[in-house]
């Protein structure tokens with residue numbers, strides 16, 4: 001930047017900046033004013049500052065005139081001059097519309113930047129200069145347009161000149177600029193008001209204090225709640241807000257401070273019907289008051305989305321929110337008033353519990369089967385009575401049948417469990433030891449009755465064994481042997497076939513097979529097996545005697561004098577394969593041998609004793625054990641080593 005000093009002065013310099021588009025004649029104007037010459041060609045692209053001594057308001061000052069360079073982005077170039085100069089001289093060419101628009105935008109930006117940075121009293125003047133007015137036949141911008149732009153901006157003036165035409169017109173433009181600067185300083189010096197302080201932004205705490213102080217004044221006793229008690233600013237606004245601003249305090253002018261605006265807004269709410277609570281927070285005490293019918297809290301209280309507020313609202317007057325089913329249960333069905341108190345609200349239902357509900361109301365519901373009303377309603381309904389009688393009858397039948405079953409099977413089983421049984425097989429089919437058995441008790445085990453046993457069947461004959469024997473074997477005929485009541489018909493048929501086969505081979509007697517098996521097993525374990533009893537197939541009239549006398553004898557051996565086969569058992573099951581068997585003909589056979597206890601076992605399993613193959617593991621262990629015995633471990637003595 002080059003500086004040219006024309007006159008020396010001790011006064012502080014007055015700065016003037018010349019701005020504008022390219023080739024509008026900025027340099028020509030400055031040079032013409034300083035040197036009274038028009039050169040025609042000027043240096044471009046460089047900023048030149050000239051100093052010139054002059055007198056402003058009777059005071060000699062030095063003026064610094066800055067010939068600024070063109071910058072396309074004028075907003076960045078303005079940062080160098082805004083706040084650092086006393087006046088702006090914006091030049092455009094009347095022969096260029098673009099230069100005019102550029103000058104207009106530049107003037108707007110300068111004025112806007114000054115409004116932001118300082119108050120309006122210190123705005124530096126702007127002189128809008130339309131140059132090259134000598135070229136009137138090339139004019140594109142009218143004078144009126146420049147004047148209109150100058151009038152729209154504050155402290156903005158307009159003048160047309162021509163650097164090429166004459167020195168006076170160029171001098172008039174600069175003289176006007178210096179006069180505006182002088183007027184500005186005179187205004188500042190003559191103004192009695194001091195320099196205004198900068199309005200610093202209030203902090204949130206300060207605003208909070210202001211609001212608190214405002215409400216303290218408002219709620220203090222004796223204070224008026226009308227707009228008369230407020231500040232003049234608010235009073236003027238509140239008086240005019242209803243007719244002008246629609247309640248918005250910020251639309252009035254923008255000159256009002258934040259404190260007055262906020263206080264006015266708060267107070268406006270109180271004036272427009274919103275009743276502010278006495279305390280800052282709504283307490284539950286105020287909410288717990290019982291509302292009147294016309295003062296329903298749900299309708300009178302302002303809506304609030306706060307959860308705490310909702311909670312307090314529902315707690316008001318013991319209001320509860322429950323689902324509809326629960327609400328129905330709460331209401332006594334016989335009490336219409338209570339039912340009417342329940343009001344549904346969507347999926348929720350609020351029920352007023354002003355009155356104390358008795359828990360007995362729950363038990364008197366109509367659909368409660370445990371209530372007395374249910375019994376009464378049942379008795380009044382004939383169809384229900386009929387159904388109930390049928391049900392009771394069925395229950396009685398079931399009980400009687402179950403009792404009969406209990407008499408048949410369980411009791412029999414129980415009684416048999418308590419008894420020791422003795423089964424004697426007589427070659428001559430000797431009959432009963434104890435009489436008095438009813439004829440109908442063929443299926444019921446008597447105390448003493450002959451028993452005919454087939455392959456896996458048996459039957460009691462309380463009245464004696466029938467005479468229809470074939471080859472010494474009793475024919476079962478069409479009678480069914482009471483093997484098991486749980487067997488189905490197919491099994492029965494199968495058993496029937498087996499029974500028919502057994503006719504051809506009576507030695508299929510299970511007891512005989514059992515004793516034969518025991519003989520075989522015991523003969524292996526004993527050195528002197530007893531003789532096989534002479535039980536011929538023709539004398540198979542096996543008679544089993546069941547007597548309680550044997551129970552008390554506790555004798556494991558039965559009589560064997562007459563060659564009978566006695567079977568004594570203390571087992572609980574009445575089965576052909578039961579109990580401990582003893583061959584009565586050989587007294588030395590006193591030891592007992594186990595017998596299969598399940599009737600469902602096959603004959604082979606009954607007779608043969610299953611020999612299981614030892615497992616591989618047991619074999620290995622046995623091998624190791626034998627090897628240890630044959631090869632005892634040797635003792636080794638390890639010598640101590642010294643390292």
Ligand SMILES: Nc1nc2c(ncn2[C@@H]2O[C@H](COP(=O)(O)OP(=O)(O)OP(=O)(O)O)[C@@H](O)[C@H]2O)c(=O)[nH]1
Pocket residue numbers: 020021022023024025026027028029039040041042043044045069070131132133134135161162163164165
């Ligand atoms: N006819 C006529 N021509 C002028 C006038 N003022 C300046 N000129 C001519 O306009 C041209 C540009 O003048 P400059 O003073 O260089 O314009 P500038 O605005 O300084 O240009 P930059 O320095 O590039 O920004 C020159 O050729 C001048 O002779 C005027 O009032 N009338």
